Amino acid sequence: xxxxxxxxxxxxxxxxxxxxxxxxxxxxxxxxxxxxxxxxxxxxxxxxxxxxxxxxxxxxxxxxxxxxxxxxxxxxxxxxxxxxxxxxxxxxxxxxxxxxxxxxxxxxxxxxxxxxxxxxxxxxxxxxxxxxxxxxxxxxxxxxxxxxxxxxxxxxxxxxxxxxxxxxxxxxxxxxxxxxxxxxxxxxxxxxxxxxxxxxxxxxxxxxxxxxxxxxxxxxxxxxxxxxxxxxxxxxxxxxxxxxxxxxxxxxxxxxxxxxxxxxxxxxxxxxxxxxxxxxxxxxxxxxxxxxxxxxxxxxxxxxxxxxxxxxxxxxxxxxxxxxxxxxxxxxxxxxxxxxxxxxxxxxxxxxxxxxxxxxxxxxxxxxxxxxxxxxxxxxxxxxxxxxxxxxxxxxxxxxxxxxxxxxxxxxxxxxxxxxxxxxxxxxxxxxxxxxxxxxxxxxxxxxxxxxxxxxxxxxxxxxxxxxxxxxxxx
Amino acid sequence: xxxxxxxxxxxxxxxxxxxxxxxxxxxxxxxxxxxxxxxxxxxxxxxxxxxxxxxxxxxxxxxxxxxxxxxxxxxxxxxxxxxxxxxxxxxxxxxxxxxxxxxxxxxxxxxxxxxxxxxxxxxxxxxxxxxxxxxxxxxxxxxxxxxxxxxxxxxxxxxxxxxxxxxxxxxxxxxxxxxxxxxxxxxxxxxxxxxxxxxxxxxxxxxxxxxxxxxxxxxxxxxxxxxxxxxxxxxxxxxxxxxxxxxxxxxxxxxxxxxxxxxxxxxxxxxxxxxxxxxxxxxxxxxxxxxxxxxxxxxxxxxxxxxxxxxxxxxxxxxxxxxxxxxxxxxxxxxxxxxxxxxxxxxxxxxxxxxxxxxxxxxxxxxxxxxxxxxxxxxxxxxxxxxxxxxxxxxxxxxxxxxxxxxxxxxxxxxxxxxxxxxxxxxxxxxxxxxxxxxxxxxxxxxxxxxxxxxxxxxxxxxxxxxxxxxxxxx
Numbered sequence: 001x002x003x004x005x006x007x008x009x010x011x012x013x014x015x016x017x018x019x020x021x022x023x024x025x026x027x028x029x030x031x032x033x034x035x036x037x038x039x040x041x042x043x044x045x046x047x048x049x050x051x052x053x054x055x056x057x058x059x060x061x062x063x064x065x066x067x068x069x070x071x072x073x074x075x076x077x078x079x080x081x082x083x084x085x086x087x088x089x090x091x092x093x094x095x096x097x098x099x100x101x102x103x104x105x106x107x108x109x110x111x112x113x114x115x116x117x118x119x120x121x122x123x124x125x126x127x128x129x130x131x132x133x134x135x136x137x138x139x140x141x142x143x144x145x146x147x148x149x150x151x152x153x154x155x156x157x158x159x160x161x162x163x164x165x166x167x168x169x170x171x172x173x174x175x176x177x178x179x180x181x182x183x184x185x186x187x188x189x190x191x192x193x194x195x196x197x198x199x200x201x202x203x204x205x206x207x208x209x210x211x212x213x214x215x216x217x218x219x220x221x222x223x224x225x226x227x228x229x230x231x232x233x234x235x236x237x238x239x240x241x242x243x244x245x246x247x248x249x250x251x252x253x254x255x256x257x258x259x260x261x262x263x264x265x266x267x268x269x270x271x272x273x274x275x276x277x278x279x280x281x282x283x284x285x286x287x288x289x290x291x292x293x294x295x296x297x298x299x300x301x302x303x304x305x306x307x308x309x310x311x312x313x314x315x316x317x318x319x320x321x322x323x324x325x326x327x328x329x330x331x332x333x334x335x336x337x338x339x340x341x342x343x344x345x346x347x348x349x350x351x352x353x354x355x356x357x358x359x360x361x362x363x364x365x366x367x368x369x370x371x372x373x374x375x376x377x378x379x380x381x382x383x384x385x386x387x388x389x390x391x392x393x394x395x396x397x398x399x400x401x402x403x404x405x406x407x408x409x410x411x412x413x414x415x416x417x418x419x420x421x422x423x424x425x426x427x428x429x430x431x432x433x434x435x436x437x438x439x440x441x442x443x444x445x446x447x448x449x450x451x452x453x454x455x456x457x458x459x460x461x462x463x464x465x466x467x468x469x470x471x472x473x474x475x
Numbered sequence: 476x477x478x479x480x481x482x483x484x485x486x487x488x489x490x491x492x493x494x495x496x497x498x499x500x501x502x503x504x505x506x507x508x509x510x511x512x513x514x515x516x517x518x519x520x521x522x523x524x525x526x527x528x529x530x531x532x533x534x535x536x537x538x539x540x541x542x543x544x545x546x547x548x549x550x551x552x553x554x555x556x557x558x559x560x561x562x563x564x565x566x567x568x569x570x571x572x573x574x575x576x577x578x579x580x581x582x583x584x585x586x587x588x589x590x591x592x593x594x595x596x597x598x599x600x601x602x603x604x605x606x607x608x609x610x611x612x613x614x615x616x617x618x619x620x621x622x623x624x625x626x627x628x629x630x631x632x633x634x635x636x637x638x639x640x641x642x643x644x645x646x647x648x649x650x651x652x653x654x655x656x657x658x659x660x661x662x663x664x665x666x667x668x669x670x671x672x673x674x675x676x677x678x679x680x681x682x683x684x685x686x687x688x689x690x691x692x693x694x695x696x697x698x699x700x701x702x703x704x705x706x707x708x709x710x711x712x713x714x715x716x717x718x719x720x721x722x723x724x725x726x727x728x729x730x731x732x733x734x735x736x737x738x739x740x741x742x743x744x745x746x747x748x749x750x751x752x753x754x755x756x757x758x759x760x761x762x763x764x765x766x767x768x769x770x771x772x773x774x775x776x777x778x779x780x781x782x783x784x785x786x787x788x789x790x791x792x793x794x795x796x797x798x799x800x801x802x803x804x805x806x807x808x809x810x811x812x813x814x815x816x817x818x819x820x821x822x823x824x825x826x827x828x829x830x831x832x833x834x835x836x837x838x839x840x841x842x843x844x845x846x847x848x849x850x851x852x853x854x855x856x857x858x859x860x861x862x863x864x865x866x867x868x869x870x871x872x873x874x875x876x877x878x879x880x881x882x883x884x885x886x887x888x889x890x891x892x893x894x895x896x897x898x899x900x901x902x903x904x905x906x907x908x909x910x911x912x913x914x915x916x917x918x919x920x921x922x923x924x925x926x927x928x929x930x931x932x933x934x935x936x937x938x939x940x941x942x943x944x945x946x947x948x949x950x
Contacts, residue, residue, distance in 0.1 A: 234848040235720050236710040236881075245710050248723040252751045255730040259744045269734045276727045372881035373709040382882050406711070406847035407857050407882065 036426045045458045048465045049423055052304070055468060058322075058420070061303035065321040066397045066416045069297040069305075069361075073171040074289035075222040079214040081206070083161035085178055088149050090161075094125060095142040099157025099354040100312020101327045102145055105137045109313030109349050111192030114440025115156035116143065118194025122202050123160050129194065147308055147319075150295065151178040152287045152354035155190035155436055156313075163202070164210040168225065168288040170296050177291035179284040181205050184277065185444060190353075192440030212271035216257040223253060225289040226402050229363075232282075233403055233413070238371035239286050240355055240364030241378060241432045241447055246282035251275050287354065290361040297321050297416075304464055305397060306417040309360045309429065309452055313352040313436075318456045320419055323463050330455035333428075335435050337448015338379045349438040351450050356431050362400045362415025365430035365449060366392045369405045370413075378432055378447045388430050388449075389414065395421040395429065419457045419464070428452055511901045520933045523940045524898055527779070530943060533797075533895070536778035540796040541872045541891045544772040544780075544836075548646040549764035550697040554689040556681070558636035560653055563624045565636075569600060570617040574632025574829040575787025576802045577620055580612045584788030584824050586667030589915025590631035591618065593669025597677050598635050604669065622783055622794075625770065626653040627762045627829035630665035630911055631788075638677070639685040643700065643763040645771050652766035654759040656680050659752065660919060665828075667915030687746035691732040698728060700764040701877050704838075707757075708878055708888070713846035714761050715830055715839030716853060716907045716922055721757035726750050762829065765836040772796050772891070779939055780872060781892040784835045784904065784927055788827040788911075793931045795894055798938050805930035808903075810910055812923015813854045824913040826925050831906050837875050837890025840905035840924060841867045844880040845888075853907055853922045863905050863924075864889065870896040870904065894939070897932045 009028030013020035020032040039046035052058055082089045089095055096119050098112055105113070113133070120132035120141060135141050146153050153159055158180070165178040183201060187193040217223075228249050235245030254275060258268050275281050294307045303321035310317055315329040332351035339345070358364035368374060369389035372382035386407055392414035393399065399412030417429055428451035435446040484503030488495035495507040514521035527533055557564045564570055571594050573587055580588070588608070595607035595616060610616050621628050628634055633655070640653040658676060662668040692698075703724050710720030729750060733743050750756050769782045778796035785792055790804040807826035814820070833839035843849060844864035847857035861882055867889035868874065874887030892904055903926035910921040 231719075234711055244706075245720060245723070248720070248727060251730075252723060252726055255726075256744065256747050256751055259734070259740055259747060262740075265734055265737075269731065272731055272734060276731055375881075376885070382884060406850075409857060410851070 038424050038426070040423065040426060040454050040458065042458065045423055045461065048461050049420060052420055052461065052465060052468065053424065057302040057468065058304055061300045061322055062305050062397055062416075062418060065297040065300040065303040065305040068173065068300070069293055069416055070400060070402070071172045072293040072296040074168045074225045074292045075171050076166065076217060076220070076225055076285060077169045077222050078167040079164050079210065079217045080167055081161070081210070082159050082163050082165045082178070085165050085167055086149050086151060086159070088144070089159070093161060094140065095144060095161075096120070097144055097146040097149055097151055097153070097157070097159040098312065099146060099153050099155065099352065100310045101315055101317025101329050103312045103314060105143060107314060109352065110438050110440045111349055111352065111436045112156045112313050114192030114194050115158045115189045118189050118198060119158045119160040121194060122199050123162055145310070146354055147310060148325075149178075150176060150291065152291045152357050153180045153190065154182070154283060154287065154355040155353040155434065156192055157354045158189055162206055164206055164214070166285050166288045168285070168292045169222075170292040171222070173296050175292055175295050177288045177295060179288035179291070182278060182281050182284045184274075185280070187441060187443055191436050191443040193443065194441060198441075208267055209271050209274060212258060212261070212263055212267050213254065215261040215263065216254045219257040219261060220253055225285065229286060229289065230403055233367060233370040234406055236371050236373055238364055238367040238374055238432060240283070240358040241434065242371050242374045243282045243286065244279040246286060247275070247279050250282050250285065283355065286363070287357050290357040290363065294357065294360050299324060302464070302468060304419045304461065306360060306419055306429075309356040309431070310354045311351040311356065313350050316351065316453050316456055318452065318460060320460045320464060322467060323460060326463060328456045328460040328463065330453040330459070333451050333453050335433055335448040335450040336379065337435055337446045338377065339435070339446035340444070343437070343445035347437050347445055349436040351431075351433060352436050353433070355433070356452070359429055359431050360417065362396070362403060362413040365432045366396075366415065367403065367405060367413045368432065369407045372407070374432065378449050380449070391427060392430060394425050394427045419460050422457045423454070423461055426454070428454060513899045513901070515898065515901060515929050515933065517933060520898055520936065523936050524895060527895055527936065527940060527943065528899065530777075532777040532943065533779055536775045536797055537780050537872055537891075537893060540772040540775040540778040540780040543648065543775070544768055544891055545875060545877070546647045547768040547771040549643045549700045549767045550646050551641065551692060551695070551700055551760060552644045552697050553642040554639050554685065554692045555642055556636070556685070557634050557638050557640045557653070560640050560642055561624050561626060561634070563619070564634070568617075568636060569615065570619060570636075571595070572619055572621040572624055572626055572628070572632070572634040573787065574621060574628050574630065574827065575785045576790055576792025576804050578787045578789060580618060582789060584827065585913050585915045586824055586827060586911045587631045587788050589667030589669050590633045590664045593664050593673060594633045594635040596669060597674050598637055620785075621829055622785060623800075625651060625766065627766045627832050628655045628665065629657070629758060629762065629830040630828040630909065631667060632829045633664055637681055639681055639689070641760050641763045643760070643767045644697075645767040646697070648771050650767055650770050652763045652770060654763035654766070657753060657756050657759045659749075660755070662916060662918055666911050666918040668918065669916060673916075683742055684746050684749060687733060687736070687738055687742050688729065690736040690738065691729045694732040694736060695728055700760065704761060704764065705878055708842060708845040709881055711846050711848050713839055713842040713849055713907060715758070715833040716909065717846050717849045718757045718761065719754040721761060722750070722754050725757050725760065758830065761838070762832050765832040765838065769832065769835050774799060777939070777943060779894045779936065781835060781894055781904075784831040784906070785829045786826040786831065788825050791826065791928050791931055793927065793935060795935045795939060797942060798935060801938060803931045803935040803938065805928040805934075808926050808928050810908055810923040810925040811854065812910055812921045813852065814910070814921035815919070818912070818920035822912050822920055824911040826906075826908055827911050828908070830908070831927070834904055834906050835892065837871070837878060837888040840907045841890065842878065842880060842888045843907065844882045847882070849907065853924055855924070866902060867905060869900050869902045894932045894935050898929070898936055901929070903927055903929060
């Protein structure tokens with residue numbers, strides 16, 4: 001021992017970095033090896049994982065699910081009213097879709113409650129906010145996750161029957177996905193605002209704007225979204241918090257289509273000005289495209305591929321391809337972000353919205369290397385952005401060759417999260433996200449980076465292990 | 476000596492890297508120091524430089540010139556016919572402007588001859604190509620550089636009286652600059668094509684298209700170009716060989732302005748479709764903006780700042796701020812590039828066009844770090860692109876804070892080339908360039924990277940040294 005201490009120290013430190021720092025401070029030579037125990041140091045999860053890693057049934061199922069995801073060809077086929085596009089919102093239905101996993105009115109966060117009350121007013125089911133809230137609380141208006149009905153919406157994610165929805169069809173498998181219109185920034189329904197001006201804008205979006213843009217969308221025939229999204233990744237978008245290029249590319253097509261629709265020039269001008277003035281306009285189209293791609297991978301027995309990640313402002317929820325419609329939830333992790341002047345973490349609602357469908361599809365945080373300029377919005381440095389994309393390769397089934405990242409020498413974006421790899425490596429899916437004020441209607445107060453909580457993946461794997469234990473593979 | 480050889484070799488090698496490789500191969504430890512003799516190893520240039528570096532008059536003049544460049548605020552103020560915008564092309568003038576430094580008809584390259592003949596047909600000064608060529612050769616049609624008349628044009632760079640020109644005004648100093656319209660790719664005048672379909676397109680551009688876009692430009696009032704260009708740099712453009720984002724941003728504004736101009740919908744649709752279909756549409760606007768910025772820095776006595784770099788398909792020419800209208804020329808360096816399928820270096824014309832005004836203003840090759848995707852077009856890797864931007868800092872007076880590069884942590888793009896620094900360091904300005912076929916009218920056959928030849932800078936510095944020796948500073 002004395003001989004050891006007497007010599008120059010030359011140490012390899014494994015695990016907690018703090019020990020390495022101390023040795024270094026004392027003048028010792030130290031090499032630090034980043035390491036964390038697998039399975040989040042949870043023996044039960046470790047046992048589950050040990051059985052599941054290398055299981056042929058899981059490997060085969062993941063290959064199938066991932067290939068279906070890669071093969072998806074999302075096309076923008078229509079803009080419709082939700083009641084005509086989504087049967088659950090059809091004639092006579094008093095139902096509103098919201099973001100995230102299921103949650104009862106009583107447990108909802110401020111922005112989601114505000115947005116639901118606003119949608120009830122917009123639908124004319126109540127005359128004032130108090131009645132609207134009572135209706136929602138009573139169950140007279142059904143509240144369901146968008147994801148349950150093939151839809152997605154950012155932040156509060158509200159879709160009610162009279163709202164227009166983008167209709168995206170995966171031409172390969174024929175499945176459709178829906179998303180609402182992006183209202184812009186500031187005081188908008190998706191941040192819980194429900195004042196008369198917000199409802200006024202919704203009525204215009206559902207009326208004049210809907211008519212104009214529907215005509216343009218129909219004139220474009222089927223707009224192939226994957227090449228457009230790929231192009232936007234080469235123009236600095238990561239397609240979650242930065243959609244400027246994609247919105248511009250969509251504007252280009254809409255403007256040309258619109259000009260021949262024989263509309264009144266005032267109508268056309270107002271519609272185009274709205275699209276041009278909103279650099280996030282494409283976000284909702286992109287989300288519907290993502291939903292159609294990951295839905296294509298859904299429902300493959302034994303697959304540990306993640307097909308849904310979403311947040312309701314309280315809990316983070318995921319679904320796996322192999323566990324069907326089952327939700328796995330945990331309290332949302334905090335957001336590490338940049339706040340707009342005058343706001344701080346005290347003002348922030350918990351992580352909210354279906355927009356993590358971007359990361360579920362290898363975009364957003366997973367594609368940050370495409371978007372060095374995003375760090376001005378979410379914090380960090382361009383080098384961090386690139387490192388985030390690289391790190392996500394540790395937890396994905398592959399890299400999507402349709403979505404390439406110039407800064408990483410045109411490597412595909414990491415895609416197809418394998419819940420097993422998340423649990424085994426401890427590397428959590430990274431999510432670029434907006435931060436909503438916790439009070440309904442204030443709006444966005446920042447943006448940043450968060451992660452999906454480990455407990456969702458642990459629970460999902462436990463459920464998947466059940467199916468592996470009880471079911472035999474069907475040919 | 477024996478003692479030295481007997482010990483382990485540990486060598487510092489300066490200059491030619493080949494020696495270091497040999498020592499390494501023989502098992503020696505070698506540290507290579509990249510070094511080249513200053514002033515291109517030319518004693519006369521070295522003597523000139525030695526007197527000029529540190530000369531207060533040059534330092535002060537460069538500060539003035541660079542500040543004028545930085546202060547410039549280019550605004551798109553109009554689209555006009557060249558004869559109304561540029562006095563030298565006014566009524567009755569039989570004059571055609573071309574790219575690069577001055578050159579007589581007999582010495583011109585194929586694409587430039589073809590384009591001039593085409594412009595003579597377009598103007599109706601001749602009925603057939605043979606007559607057109609005879610006219611040009613006889614001097615009956617005057618041929619002058621665009622740069623002599625405050626204008627710039629890509630490739631052949633042809634501007635004749637009946638062609639529309641973008642009018643960009645530097646709001647700070649009031650100086651105006653002009654550029655022609657971008658015709659798209661393929662068989663176009665700027666690559667020397669002059670067939671009936673090419674002239675037909677020019678007539679449409681100078682007629683229906685001109686009327687429509689002029690109305691839109693006037694309706695936009697004064698479009699501030701610097702913020703738009705800065706935004707495009709954050710969207711993957713370097714604004715020379717990649718202009719997709721900037722073209723989209725301009726389209727957005729033109730489309731909205733156009734819709735209210737009361738035009739026939741067919742006219743508006745055709746005009747918008749042309750703009751939307753050309754991802755280089757903004758290049759010429761950007762070039763005029765650049766010209767207006769570097770013209771602002773022109774004419775400061777004793778300044779060694781480069782205000783023009785351009786090529787006529789034979790020679791590369793530059794101007795310095797402190798030597799007025801004097802040209803300094805040398806044969807153009809070769810282009811290291813990627814050729815389109817079926818073409819090779821054998822087919823290539825020498826470096827051509829005024830578009831190096833981009834690099835003169837810190838864009839293009841100097842801003843490659845903004846544009847990792849450009850390497851698919853010009854060759855190399857995204858890391859090379861970033862390294863190019865970094866290297867250019869060695870030869871510039873500063874970094875332009877208006878044009879930031881996300882991948883370099885939002886550092887400004889290197890701008891304001893100091894001819895002294897080029898000669899002293901041997902680092903040549905890098906230029907992203909298209910490659911034209913040497914035969915008139917074939918079109919673009921590739922793209923790549925080239926450099927400005929050292930001899931231009933050496934000659935320019937010799938001339939500047941003359942002014943320093945003979946003139947005294949005026950207060």
